[in-house]
Amino acid sequence: MTSIDRYLAELHTSGVLTDAALARAFRAVPREIFVAAGFRGPDGGWTTADDPGFQDAVYRNAALVTKVHGGEPVSSSSQPSLMAQMLTALDVAPGHRVLEIGAGTGYNAALLAALGADVTTVEVQEDVAAAAGAALARAGVTGARVRRADGWDGAPDLAPFDRIIVTVGVAGFSAAWWEQLTADGVVVAPVAHGGLQPVMTVRRTPDGPRTRVLCPAGFMTAAGPLFARHPGSHPPPVLPPLPAELPPVPSTVLDLDLRVYHDLWFAAAAQDRRVTSVPALLADHLGGLALFEPGSLAIMLPDGRIRPHGPDGERLASDLAALAAGWQAAGSPPLSAWSVTLAPGGDPAHPIWLPAGFAVTAG
Numbered sequence: 001m002t003s004i005d006r007y008l009a010e011l012h013t014s015g016v017l018t019d020a021a022l023a024r025a026f027r028a029v030p031r032e033i034f035v036a037a038g039f040r041g042p043d044g045g046w047t048t049a050d051d052p053g054f055q056d057a058v059y060r061n062a063a064l065v066t067k068v069h070g071g072e073p074v075s076s077s078s079q080p081s082l083m084a085q086m087l088t089a090l091d092v093a094p095g096h097r098v099l100e101i102g103a104g105t106g107y108n109a110a111l112l113a114a115l116g117a118d119v120t121t122v123e124v125q126e127d128v129a130a131a132a133g134a135a136l137a138r139a140g141v142t143g144a145r146v147r148r149a150d151g152w153d154g155a156p157d158l159a160p161f162d163r164i165i166v167t168v169g170v171a172g173f174s175a176a177w178w179e180q181l182t183a184d185g186v187v188v189a190p191v192a193h194g195g196l197q198p199v200m201t202v203r204r205t206p207d208g209p210r211t212r213v214l215c216p217a218g219f220m221t222a223a224g225p226l227f228a229r230h231p232g233s234h235p236p237p238v239l240p241p242l243p244a245e246l247p248p249v250p251s252t253v254l255d256l257d258l259r260v261y262h263d264l265w266f267a268a269a270a271q272d273r274r275v276t277s278v279p280a281l282l283a284d285h286l287g288g289l290a291l292f293e294p295g296s297l298a299i300m301l302p303d304g305r306i307r308p309h310g311p312d313g314e315r316l317a318s319d320l321a322a323l324a325a326g327w328q329a330a331g332s333p334p335l336s337a338w339s340v341t342l343a344p345g346g347d348p349a350h351p352i353w354l355p356a357g358f359a360v361t362a363g
């Protein structure tokens, strides 16, 4: 079995590669061309094309960090299973004009082009944009162009777009994108919520935009006005060192698998602006769900225990237990049951449409 066969099998097994055209696109586009300058490996070292395990390292269901600045990842090729879910939700047809925000390596743009779309991808970093353009050319992709710009602007001169896909975490949807979207267009974007960026889809309808939640996700955050903080922002992720830990407190919630844990997380964050993430807690996933106030926090573990930290930790633990019990009493709605209303906010010179109201509208 080749690396690419294993890669496709892994994506199939994870249940996200249900669309035949998308499976063909994943087989046709060589990911290694888009990460040829290397990426950060799981051990923190740099994996380059000269390393013997390069092909196996490329063809994994993992995000590959391709640029680091000050120790922080600033560009990457996203996790393929997440890309597959977002591309499926984007519902691309051949001939669609697609705007991507966050070109990164250019790999997602190449997949879109392989689906028959005409792609414009916008990247804020000059060197990253140049590398993505060069990789697309090396891969022989003719249906995608890279533009160096802030994604808030979109690409007004190339509008309208049938689809807009955002591959960097944003606080909300740029007002400029609405003007560039067709009357029945779709936007798929990871939008800040509770310290993560669950992917939301907005479909334009005659009755106004219809926003639904697709899946949990954690992305790097956008530069500039797309990630403006606002009165409804949740606290940023809580990084170590954490305040002193107190003995765990039981809750009514027991042994959630990670999918259901994220259902609870979304619901808690919809109701309480103190909800955020503790990325270091479950390093192999998206971190842990926490209720935070300066100096104290309470963390919900997937096994149902709540861990208080700091002087007000016990009060926060009891608030978190109440949020979890409320979610259970409402029938433990899944993430996909929520609809979201949007309201304008952010930088007045560069407004964005922010999640403003949450309601469970589906079973």
Ligand SMILES: C[S@@+](CC[C@H](N)C(=O)[O-])C[C@H]1O[C@@H](n2cnc3c(N)ncnc32)[C@H](O)[C@@H]1O
Binding pocket: 074, 075, 076, 077, 078, 101, 102, 103, 104, 105, 106, 107, 108, 109, 122, 123, 124, 125, 128, 149, 150, 151, 152, 167, 168, 219, 220, 221, 222, 223, 224, 226
């Ligand atoms: C996770 S990577 C995108 C992955 C990419 N689609 C791929 O297939 O490789 C996020 C990218 O968004 C870019 N970015 C961050 N803020 C941006 C902004 N305001 N406008 C456009 N691009 C931005 C980053 O520089 C980074 O390259």
